[in-house]
Each structure stands twice: as structure tokens, then as C-alpha cells.
Amino acid sequence: MTLEELHVLFLQYPSICTDTRKITKDCIFFALKGPNFNGNKFAKAALKKGASYAIVDEEEHSTSERCILVDDVLETLQKLATFHRNKNTARVISLTGSNGKTTTKELISQVLSRKYKTIATKGNLNNHIGVPLTLLSIKPETEIAIVEMGANHQGEIAFLSSIAQPDFGYITNFGKAHLEGFGGVEGVIKGKSELYDYLIPNNKYVFLNADDPIQQEKLGSYINKSGYSQENHQYYTISFVSANPFVVLEMENMRIETQLIGKYNFSNCCAAVLMGKYFNVPLSEIKIAIEKYQPQNNRSQIITKNGFRIIMDAYNANPTSMQAALENFELMETDNKTLILGDMFELGQDAEKEHQSIVNLARNKGFTHAFFVGENFFNTETSFKKFKSFDDFRKHLEENPLKTGNLLIKGSRGMALERVLDLL
Structure with missing residues (x-):
């Protein structure tokens, strides 16, 4: 056949x-x-x-x-997906990056759906199987398809780009994620930039965070692009207002008050605003879409339980996102803060150094109550309480229940730190 x-x-x-x-x-x-x-x-x-x-x-x-x-x-599934993608008129937006891919994808989808028939990657099905399945969900009436692309090795984004053949692309950021597979930070930059390597030679359109020096360097004088910036007025200006705890941003004298916590979500919102503007979604509709969006699946959710106010960010973690979470928690205008942090995976030879850096950061930020869970954190030098396994931590909490307060819970998916909720 x-x-x-x-x-x-x-x-x-x-x-x-x-x-x-x-x-x-x-x-x-x-x-x-x-x-x-x-x-x-x-x-x-x-x-x-x-x-x-x-x-x-x-x-x-x-x-x-x-x-x-x-x-x-598998090869047949992938080829069928590309064939189907090219048989339809839907414009394809691909996005990748070290942090924020899924939240950004959801925000873009919310915004563009205000005007267009839009489909997007479900959950985080963003690999060599998930990308084809997303493309195969395109219907004749679909106008825009948003395809999230994940990777933990060089060459994967290039391959996924060859399948999706995007018309537009966006990279959220270049961070310390999957260092083991990519071979360090430079490997991350090279691997994620494979999206640019597809878009630019094919004269496709690129969206960018113009305040990111790596993106500016990579795109250089490439003409077919648009970006957002807080200060560079040759790009679309979006101002960060606050994140205490929810992100507030402003553009064209319009304020958007989101349900997303953490300044690190500012750029994710900006990307959705920028694409909404490019595709002529009215700013009033962009505002409605972003303000209505609520994070799910343990991604920067605020949960209130038994006198605790919890920032549940246990879906995933890497050194870049962990640092951003600590910095955001530090700036929150509230007392009685406690950290519950779990191991960060896939860091390879950098694991010891990066876990020690997070422990040091927690101390330098002035946090006095912190629990570190997992073998990597257990091997760090710290005066904070540390536990080799979640079971050890569980036993500690059962014998020494936490009192009410504000908690930041963050760790890699394999740590499943959302289990802490059952212990409060």
C-alpha cells in the first residue's frame, strides 16, 4: 500500500x-x-x-x-503525518525550548482560538510519536496547528522539524535542561536551535524574545521575524508589572492580570500576546484568553489546603527553572516560607555541581526552612534537612508535622513530590 x-x-x-x-x-x-x-x-x-x-x-x-x-x-506513522500535514491548509506553529513549552503552547492556543479553528499538542505529547499524532489531528477546517517539540539529545528537533515542516517557530529559552543528553549548555543551545536551522533556510517566520541575547545572536539580521521586548522599541513593547504572586503585564495601555505565578511566566504570556497580534486577534480578546487560562497538572499551581498555601510546581525541574522558582518565591510578599525541593534528573556529570548550587542559592536567598529530597540533594553539603528518599521524608513529616505556612514544592517528574499534599 x-x-x-x-x-x-x-x-x-x-x-x-x-x-x-x-x-x-x-x-x-x-x-x-x-x-x-x-x-x-x-x-x-x-x-x-x-x-x-x-x-x-x-x-x-x-x-x-x-x-x-x-x-x-513508526516510520510509516511519521511519513503519514507529514503527508497529511501537507494535504491540509492549516498553518503550523512549532515551539521548543528548555522551559515553559507546554504553558506557552496552551497560552498561544487559548489566544488564537479566539479567532481561528485551532488544534494543539495534547498534554506534552511532543516527541517522535506525539508530534505525528498532533499533525494527524488536523482537520480540513483547522486553520492553525500548534506543535510542541521536546528533545533531550541533539538531532531530535531537526528530525521533528522535518516531520512537522512548520511555517512559524518559537523557542522559549535555552536553559540547563537535559544536560546529560545534550552534552552541556552549549549542546542545549545547538540542539534547540535546530528549529532555526529549519526555519531560516526555508524563509519561514520566526517569533522571538528580543531580550534574550542568544535569540538575538542566532537570528541576527534575519528579516522574516517579529519579537517582543521590554525595552527595545523596534520590537513590540510589553511591560512586566508584577508577580505577587500572579503575573501582571501591560501593553498599549492595557493591563493583563493572569492566573500564572512567577515572573518566569512573563515571557510565556508575551509569546502568546505577540502571536495574537501577528494573527490579528483583537487585543481585548488576547486579554480575555490569557486572563482565563489556569495552569494544571502541577505546573505552578496555587493550592490551599489545611492552612497551607502551596505553590505546586512538581511537574518537572532543571537548574534553570529551579533557580527561577526560588527567586520568585523569595520576592513573594509573605512570611513563613518553606521549601520542599526534589532531585533534578538528566544532568549527567553536572548533577553534583548543579544540586549544590541550588542548595547554596536557597541559603543565599535567606530561606531558613527547607527540605531537600533525593539522592543528589542528599549528597550535597548543607545544614538544611535532607533525605535520601521520599519515604525517608514521609517518615520525618509523620513524626514532625509541618505547621501552617507557605510552601514551594518543586522537583523532577520522577520525584512525584505532589505526594506531599497527602502528608499535610
Whole structure:
């Protein structure tokens, strides 16, 4: 079956499934493989559960006329996604960066949806499987598709760009994330800039934070761009007003009062404003969209429980976002502050240095109450309380319950620090 024939079939059955536990009637099941699973073995079950067809790449599992045998299922999914993307008129915006990708994507989606039929990456399905699935969710009526692209190694953004073939691009920032995979900060900059490496030679449009020196250097005299800035008036001027705790920004004498905490979310809001302006969304509609947006999934959420006011930022962490969170917490005009910080993963040989830096920062910022959880933090030199595991921390809290106050809870996803809520 040719790619074009497969696409015709997809238009008849425009629902893709890669997990037999989530089969929907008349979907097409793609039998993906992973280190610990082989989707080919579940093709028969997928058809039995209601899938219209199963795409397989092992002949022994092509047991029905509704099984379509291909050379490589993943490659077929990716090529089908690009083919579908090019068969539709939707304009594609791709974004990547070290921090803030998902929040920025959600904000852009909220803003552009005020005027256009818009689809966006669901959750953080931003890898070599998630990007194709997002592209395949484009409908004939879709006008704008917002595609989040994540990576932890060089070459991944280049590959995802070749699949999505974006018309527009934005990089949130270059931070200390996935240092192990990228090979240090310079590797991060090179890896994330692969989006520029696709956009610029193809004369595609770039949005930028003009106050970011790396972005300014990378884009140089490239003409096909627009940016936002607090001070450089050759770009669209957006002013930071405050973040105590919620971010307030102002442009064209209009104030936007968000439900996002932390100054680090200012640039995320600015990107959404900039794209709204570019796509001619009225400023009054941009204001409504951003002010209505509420963060979810443990991303900078404020939670009130049993006398505690909690900044729950336990979805992920790296040295850059951890530093920003501490700086924001320090500036909050409130007393009785306590830090509960968990290990930051994927830092490789920099892990010891970066965890010690965060401990030192907490001390230098004047915090007096802090708990550090995880093996990396346990190996730091500090007078703060530290625990090798969450279970050790749990036992401590059970014996020494926290009193009411303001908490910042932040750590990498694998630490699952949202479990602290059950202990308050």
C-alpha cells in the first residue's frame, strides 16, 4: 500500500491509536515497538476491540486482510503525518525550548482560538510519536496547528522539524535542561536551535524574545521575524508589572492580570500576546484568553489546603527553572516560607555541581526552612534537612508535622513530590 493509499484510508477512519487499552471504534491501530513491548503482538486484539485496520511490520502478525504490512510502523506513522500535514491548509506553529513549552503552547492556543479553528499538542505529547499524532489531528477546517517539540539529545528537533515542516517557530529559552543528553549548555543551545536551522533556510517566520541575547545572536539580521521586548522599541513593547504572586503585564495601555505565578511566566504570556497580534486577534480578546487560562497538572499551581498555601510546581525541574522558582518565591510578599525541593534528573556529570548550587542559592536567598529530597540533594553539603528518599521524608513529616505556612514544592517528574499534599 502506498502512502497516498494509506492516507485515503486514514481519511475514511481518521482516528489513530497506538495502545490497545485505548482502542476506539473504527480507529487505525499502529503497532509500535519499544524497548519493552511489541505492538505487533496486539494487532489481533486491536481489531477484535473495534479497530478498523492494524498497521504492522512483522509478517507473522499480518493475520487478516485488515492488517496492513509495512517496512516500519513508526516510520510509516511519521511519513503519514507529514503527508497529511501537507494535504491540509492549516498553518503550523512549532515551539521548543528548555522551559515553559507546554504553558506557552496552551497560552498561544487559548489566544488564537479566539479567532481561528485551532488544534494543539495534547498534554506534552511532543516527541517522535506525539508530534505525528498532533499533525494527524488536523482537520480540513483547522486553520492553525500548534506543535510542541521536546528533545533531550541533539538531532531530535531537526528530525521533528522535518516531520512537522512548520511555517512559524518559537523557542522559549535555552536553559540547563537535559544536560546529560545534550552534552552541556552549549549542546542545549545547538540542539534547540535546530528549529532555526529549519526555519531560516526555508524563509519561514520566526517569533522571538528580543531580550534574550542568544535569540538575538542566532537570528541576527534575519528579516522574516517579529519579537517582543521590554525595552527595545523596534520590537513590540510589553511591560512586566508584577508577580505577587500572579503575573501582571501591560501593553498599549492595557493591563493583563493572569492566573500564572512567577515572573518566569512573563515571557510565556508575551509569546502568546505577540502571536495574537501577528494573527490579528483583537487585543481585548488576547486579554480575555490569557486572563482565563489556569495552569494544571502541577505546573505552578496555587493550592490551599489545611492552612497551607502551596505553590505546586512538581511537574518537572532543571537548574534553570529551579533557580527561577526560588527567586520568585523569595520576592513573594509573605512570611513563613518553606521549601520542599526534589532531585533534578538528566544532568549527567553536572548533577553534583548543579544540586549544590541550588542548595547554596536557597541559603543565599535567606530561606531558613527547607527540605531537600533525593539522592543528589542528599549528597550535597548543607545544614538544611535532607533525605535520601521520599519515604525517608514521609517518615520525618509523620513524626514532625509541618505547621501552617507557605510552601514551594518543586522537583523532577520522577520525584512525584505532589505526594506531599497527602502528608499535610
